[in-house]
Amino acid sequence: MSGPRENLVVNFRAHELNTGSAAGARADFEQMVAQLVDVFYPGARQVSANPGDGGIDVFHGRLDGRIIVWQSKYFMPQVVRSHRDQIRESFASAQKDARAHGYVIDEWILCVPSSMDHPTTLWWDGWRRAQEAETSTRIDIWDETGLRSRLAQPAAGAVLAAYYPAHTRSRTSPPGAEAGEGIPASGxxxxxxxxxxxxxxxxxxxxxxxxxxxxxxxxxxxxxxxxxxxxxxxxxxxxxxxxx
Structure with missing residues (x-):
């Protein structure tokens, strides 16, 4: 009889280990998000900051029509009050550029490798509702849970292997596997x-x-x-x- 299955969980600190700096980790995380988006939205494109990126890291659609925007923020180890201004500014910048150039943002998605603390979650839900009503843009978030779920899909296997080799992932066991629990006496x-x-x-x-x-x-x-x-x-x- 085989033992309990061991799970390998993506550790987003791998971006810091891969690059050796906070700036490098931000850029590496942004590249990972771009490739992951392209898995589920083929044809997605990045925008190079020259001098600015118009509030867009990755988008799907056409800049003479309607688009979906993904904005990456390497907030670790959690999203807290001090990050709120950056979120507001990124969304406002994307909306300003869309109005200036005549395209429409149907959806704006924030991508972070962590989770929001409780006060920030309360703020996020209220801010999102207000901005959706004001701009008619749907707002969503791919946090650590959403990113891990997408990386676990078979279609994302190449992205997972490229950015999170098995040796960088945390090992977890199902509940009850510790201290010999669940092991039959006959074993x-x-x-x-x-x-x-x-x-x-x-x-x-x-x-x-x-x-x-x-x-x-x-x-x-x-x-x-x-x-x-x-x-x-x-x-x-x-x-x-x-x-x-």
Missing amino acids: RGACDAPEPRSRRAPSRPTGAHAPARQLGSPDATAFSRATRRSRGATAGCCERARRW
Whole structure:
């Protein structure tokens, strides 16, 4: 019977390990998001910042019509109050550029490799509702949960392998796998069971009340025979367990 399945979970700190700097990690994460988007939205394109990117990291559609925008932010280890201004500014910049050039943003998606804390989640839900009503742009988020779910899809296998090799992923086991839980008794070797009582040194009175056992006495002879029989039975048990 096979043991519990071990899961490999994407560790987004891999971008820092791959590049050795915070700036490098941001750029590496942005490239990963672009390739992941292209898996699910073939034809997606990046916009190079020269001098600015119009509030767009990746988009799908046409800049003379309607588009979906993905904005990457490498916020680690969580999204907190200090990140809110960056989110507001990125969305406002995308909307301003869309108005200036005559295209429409149907959906704006924030991509982050972490989760929002509770106060920021409350803020996000209120801000999103207000901005959707004002701009008619749908707003969504691909956080660490959403990114991992998409990376786990077979179609994203090449992106997963390129950015998150197996040795960079965290190992987790299903609940109940610790401390031998869920392992049936039949899976343990028969010789791992507690030593049979007949093989243990017999308890007996000590001190002045301890009777002397002499070689050749009836009780010594009976004890010797019982010991040999128990040893033979145990050896047979272990031999059968090994063959099984």
